[in-house]
Amino acid sequence: MEHIPTYTEQRILCASCGTTIAPNPANLCVNCIRNEVDITEGIPKQGTLHFCKGCERYLQPPNIWVNCALESRELLALCLKKLKGLSKVRLIDAGFVWTEPHSRRIKVKLTIQKEVFASTILQQVFVVEFIVSGQQCEECTRVAAQLTWKAAVQVRQKVPHKRTFLWLEQLILKHNAHKDTTNIKEARDGIDFYYANRSHAIRMVEFLQAITPLRLKTSEQLISTDIHAGTANYKFTYSVELVPICKDDLVCLPMKVARSLSNISPLALCTRVGNSLQLLDFNSLRVGELRGAVFWESPFTSLCDAKELVEFYVIDIQPEGVHNGKYMLATAEVALSNDLNTTWLVRTHLGHILRPGDHVMGYNLVNANFNNTEYDIFSQAAQSRGGLPDVVLVRKAYPNARRKRRTRNWKLQQLAKEEEEGVVKAKSEKAKAELDYEMFLRDLEEDPELRSMVNLYKDAAQSNKVVPIIESENQDDDEMMDEDDEPEEDFPEINMDELLEEMEGMNIQDDEMA
Structure with missing residues (x-):
């Protein structure tokens, strides 16, 4: 009689809960392994799908819109691409869980495996829910526009x-x-x-x-x-x-353009921007009117703009008796407001308003280095005629009055504009915009001609709006200026008869930066 041996499966106790289990490298039952290890960790359980109602397409990042039917292979692939962390596990199965079409929810059931201990593979099933969010694609946006x-x-x-x-x-x-x-x-x-x-x-x-x-x-x-x-x-x-030229900019004209403008010096100041550019030769007081068509035939850029102005102190000034009705030529001895050791003798067009002891804004060209072809040509030609000017004075400054805390009794109104979509302004950009606006308000105060071109309105809440003090313009000369200094006598103030009553019903909004 043949003997047939029988095999009895060996059983051990789970090291955690004591349940009888078949031997495995972890010596733990499946429930205890799942309690200690979660292989779905790192895989999001919720997500968002962007759906365009106009063309019924889904957004595939970064900017591709694809057609996907409900519970299709294409939609399933799009959902799986949204899940980060799937590359660390083995995907066994994936499928949709039925949901109401109008619920704007898509559920995907996933089965994954991962080796958790030596020769121990754990399999787990879980569900990921996607929220269908409405978003208009670019094509539909253009159609709607x-x-x-x-x-x-x-x-x-x-x-x-x-x-x-x-x-x-x-x-x-x-x-x-x-x-x-x-x-x-x-x-x-x-x-x-x-x-x-x-x-x-x-x-x-x-x-x-x-x-x-x-x-x-x-x-x-x-x-x-x-x-x-x-x-x-x-x-x-x-x-x-x-045109990329603004008021108070220092420009270097092409020689051909300078000759066409009454043969003025190529190095000139832009004193006004209207339907043409008004350029002033500050050495001879000759003025040239540059039309837009002529500018675009030989375009040029500015050497210095208003943000590069520095403050000078007027030590002495000697008028030369030459004037053109608006400006008067003079020779001035100036020094930097924060450094009186070095002085310069310069010719200026501001002889009618500058007096010894005044402050004036100008461009310091002593150590300037411009990457400009026209300026290089002009500087070579100017060496034989005495060289380039060290300082170019632009406009009178009022540091004493600007240092005093005061309020404006007027304000401007603003167009109702929408900000650029998808762009969030940083604090530095907002501060830069506020500085530009303050400099524009100062231009209106100091230039009656510019002020006559705009409407100024009475500000009923003037006591709450204090004129800001720009630190950068005062931090260098605090030592030489006393807080008790009296404001300049000719500081420009806007009279009440220049202001208009605020009009109602216009498509404008009050500007809160004033």
Whole structure:
């Protein structure tokens, strides 16, 4: 009789709970292993899917929209790509859990495996819930935009400040040139105006051409066409680029342009920006008017802008008796306000307003190094005529009055603009915008001609709005100035008869930075 041996499976006790189990390298039962190790850790249990209701597509990051039917392989692949941490485990199975279509929820059931101990593999099943969030794709956004605007005017200027646009904004408000806009958006380098009719956009372009030199580019995009009626629907965009020259900028003109402007010196100051650039030769008081068309034939950039102005102290000044009605030529001895050891003798056009003891803002060119071809040509030619000026004086300063805490009895009004989408301004950018606005307000105070071009309104809450003191302009000369110094007698103040009563019902908002 043949003997057939029987095999008895060996059993051990779980090291944690004492349950009888088959031997395994961990000596733990499945429940105890799951209690000690969670292989789903690091895998999100919730996610978000962006869905466009217009074209019924899902967003596949970063910016691809794909068509996916419900419970399709494409949608499942899109959901799995959203889950970080799946690469650290082995995916065994994946499938959808049924949900109501209108619930805006998609559930995916996953089965994964992972080796937790030596030769011990743990398998676990869990569910991930995705929330379907509505988001309009770029194509649908453009289609929707066709119903709100048909023409756009994009105004840009390549300068590191916003003072030109602040002035332009006030002119638009004064002449009500924005009355036909459907929307106004603030861009990084300018402003965008949107219109329902092309004729309104053309009217805005003509208004801008009348007040400032610019270069215009026009583009059109076909939206739809009717071959039976022979008609087409277009969307028009007018790109307006302003000249990159602002008031008080120091420029170096090309020699050909300087000769055409009554043969003025190539090194000149921009004293006014209107429908043309007014350039002043501060050595001879000759003035040249540069039209926008001439500028764009031979474009140039500024050597120094208003943010590079430094403060000088006037030690002595000797008028030369030459004047052109607005300016008077004089020779001034100046020194830096924070360093009186070094002095310079300079010719200036401010002889009619400067007196010994005054302060004046100017450009210090002693150690300046410009990466400008026209300036290099001019400096070589100027060596034979006595060299370049060390200092260029621009405008009178009022440090004593600026140091005093005071309030403004006037304010400006502002266009209702939307900020640029997807851009969050940092604190430094906000501080820079506030500084640009304060400098623009000071320009209005000190320049009656510029002030006459805008509307100023009475401020009923003037006691709550204190004029800020810019630390950078006073921190160098605190030692030589006493807090008890009296404000300058000719400090520009705006009279009440220049202010208007605030008008109601306009599409503008009060500016809180004033």
